[in-house]
Amino acid sequence: MSNPFGIVSDEAILEGRATDAYFERTRATLEHAGRNPRVVAEVTADQFPTGEFEVFAGVHDVATLFSGRAVDIDALPEGTLFDGGPVMRIEGPYLEFAELETSLLGFLSQPSGFATAALEARLAAPDSQVLSFGARHVHPAIAATVERSALLAGLDGFSHVAAGDVLEREAGGTMPHALMLIFGEGEQDAAWTAFDEAVPEDVPRVALVDTFWDESAETLLAAETLGDRLDGVRLDTTGSRRGDFRHITREIRWELDARGREDVDIFCSGGLTPETIRELRDVADGFGIGSYITGADSVDFALDIVEIEGEMTSKRGKLSGDKQVYRTADGGHEVRLADQPAPEDGDALLEPVIRDGEVVREADLEAATERCLADAETVGFGSDH
Structure with missing residues (x-):
């Protein structure tokens, strides 16, 4: 038996076969129509800060997935606690990554849920x-x-x-x-x-x-x-x-x-x-x-286009425009358009991961752990116990 446990292969994931079928239909349609615009897409769980923080995990797998693709990616550093706004930004021709959305979300959603539950146990x-x-x-x-x-x-x-x-x-x-x-x-x-x-x-x-x-x-x-x-x-x-x-x-x-x-x-x-x-x-x-x-719930991430060929756009219920997120001194999480001034005491959280297909930020588990525990203290995660 070539695949005795029925596991989706690494090759299928990297080639974009580990996807939802409608992305294949989308590719066929756009190629037929001769359309492949440059887009900005964002991964979010909540549009606005909610006060309920979760741990961001899985960035290293996303970097591997997108390596060699003609896109730029920015993301929160792994281990960051977030409660709204984008956690990842992708810019490039849409067909460079259309079929990767399913795997991308899986690489982030379940590990972030596991890490959040583990942090509750740690604290x-x-x-x-x-x-x-x-x-x-x-x-x-x-x-x-x-x-x-x-x-x-x-x-x-x-x-x-x-x-x-x-x-x-x-x-x-x-x-x-x-x-x-x-x-x-x-x-x-x-x-x-x-x-x-x-x-x-x-x-x-x-x-x-x-x-x-x-x-x-x-x-x-x-x-x-x-x-x-x-x-x-x-x-x-x-x-x-x-x-x-x-x-x-x-x-x-x-x-x-x-x-x-x-x-x-x-x-x-x-x-x-x-x-x-x-x-x-x-x-x-x-x-x-x-x-x-x-048994932790996966974090319900979604990926949405927010800009096409430099023009702000979004589906109903989503916030249009390229954005940046900030951690303020009091532990707050603030979302602004990327071309707006940063908050006076805010540190920008989205940082480069991939530039034109090249991974520019390597995974560092120890640093992610230090960040997670420090962030938990900053934002008061678990402080009600």
């Missing part, structure tokens, strides 16, 4: 370790997109091995319930000991302690079994058996501390949300969050 426990555990909830082909979005938003790591290969980062993780079940009830100590003997020294010794018995009982057995080699314990109790998760976590902390094991961290996972993380952040040391990130 729910800013002083704790927070990891992305959600790749199992999406198609394997986009696992690296999930994990990259999580890193962009400031999460400390992720679990997906192949995504780590793509991102050149080491995936993290210790043991699943399957390992404990295979050793069986009453053999938890054997499972933890075998794990300790088998895995590399740089892998944290974090014991899963909620498989068969009371969580405190398994925790104390793990501490006795591994001694000073135990770095932490993980609670991944299913919701139907969890009870008061905060109370369980506090109880474990008490029992460990009472035996002089303040050094053992408590890590929580399993259906967590920013709200549940906030409830636990003073009694747990780290969190794994999955479906909250992968």
Whole structure:
């Protein structure tokens, strides 16, 4: 089988085949009519600032998609928080990019949604370790997109091995319930000991302690079994058996501390949300969050022509004219026509990405993360919690 998982190929995306059919009909029509005007098109989610900020992600893939096309592109730097106005501007002959619109919007919409949810999780426990555990909830082909979005938003790591290969980062993780079940009830100590003997020294010794018995009982057995080699314990109790998760976590902390094991961290996972993380952040040391990130709504971006051959135009409900957006000193987000003066205290946000088909701004994930966290503080993202 040449395509066993039915995945749209890189070649189809780059050639413009990963598109909606009406763009092919549009090309045929315009070529028949001999029309290919120079246009300015903008990607927006909201026309005016709304006060509800989201994280902009996916610019690096758009740059790859448009490389070699005779267009100019400006965009917000990746990691910028936005709440309205254009996030990207494309200028060039329309038929240079007509069929790329579908892929372009996909490259921006879903990663921006993932990154926004991940930022909510990050800020729910800013002083704790927070990891992305959600790749199992999406198609394997986009696992690296999930994990990259999580890193962009400031999460400390992720679990997906192949995504780590793509991102050149080491995936993290210790043991699943399957390992404990295979050793069986009453053999938890054997499972933890075998794990300790088998895995590399740089892998944290974090014991899963909620498989068969009371969580405190398994925790104390793990501490006795591994001694000073135990770095932490993980609670991944299913919701139907969890009870008061905060109370369980506090109880474990008490029992460990009472035996002089303040050094053992408590890590929580399993259906967590920013709200549940906030409830636990003073009694747990780290969190794994999955479906909250992968289940995030995509940002509803659209691409619209706003200028044709230098003349302002737009469809109904959209704002005509080439624009610039600004971040003001008070964290505001302001939209103006590109030929209007900038606000006195405003910094222009749309910056060159492509000039005549050449990529002029390379992706920098670390810089994007720094920008995301700084922007979150500037605009007050998550400040109501």
